[in-house]
Amino acid sequence: MSAVADRLGFWSNHAAWGNWENFEAYTRQLTFFLPVTISKLSAYVATFLEIAFGILLLVGFKTKIVANLTGVLLMIFALSMSVSLGIKSALDYSVWVGSAGAFLLACQSFFPFSVDHTLSASDK
Template identity: 65%
Template sequence: MTQEKVQYPQLFLRLAISATMLSAVADRFGFWGENSAWGNWGNFEKYTEQLTYFLPESLSTFSAYTATFLEILFPLMLILGFKTKIAAYGTGFLLLLFAFSMTVALGVKAPLDYSVWIGSAAAFLLATQHKYNFSIDILTQKF
């Protein structure tokens, strides 16, 4: 498939991954109201402690803040198409780490139900692209 035929599906993939991650962040700040999984930061920290039970509490809290920061940073980079390959790899590894943590702490079913493996694989597939149309990256290559 030529690069021209891939440009719209690739953009859709960037936007879909970004929307999914930003939705999770919105949830932990209570923006989804009654449709929330966590509903507030405190519940998200408890969930993070459950997933990172093997870490001291201070590192578990740090991982909640770090994950949230990265779950805002990487999607914004993907939406803008800024350092897209780095953002895609970062997203892939972040979701892979999340999937492994969920599997160890909650069992095999949880990351499958939330499509975390698919998100990670999609981000890694996005990272293999040679060119990112509709992006800041493509604009800066012309100069």
């Protein structure tokens, strides 16, 4: 969520991108193999998914599914960063660790502080 806030300009001077245009340029670097239009679209899709997955994980709704999807999304980011910028950039931003953490969360069987738990308790 902090990365989304950064690309939308909420972190001002203390930012990686600072604004949407810089984020689109960065996305273009990561997706150099895509046509410009699709690269631009991927910036919007990634931002939407980061917002949606972040909120769903915070409230704990469909946690296993969303954690797996988050792991895949972060793995795509990590692979793109590693190929286009080198492995160090993906390691610096801990994208591989974030992906592994999301997959680890998906392996859990019980989420006591979640909407999932509340809904399953009300079914009984």
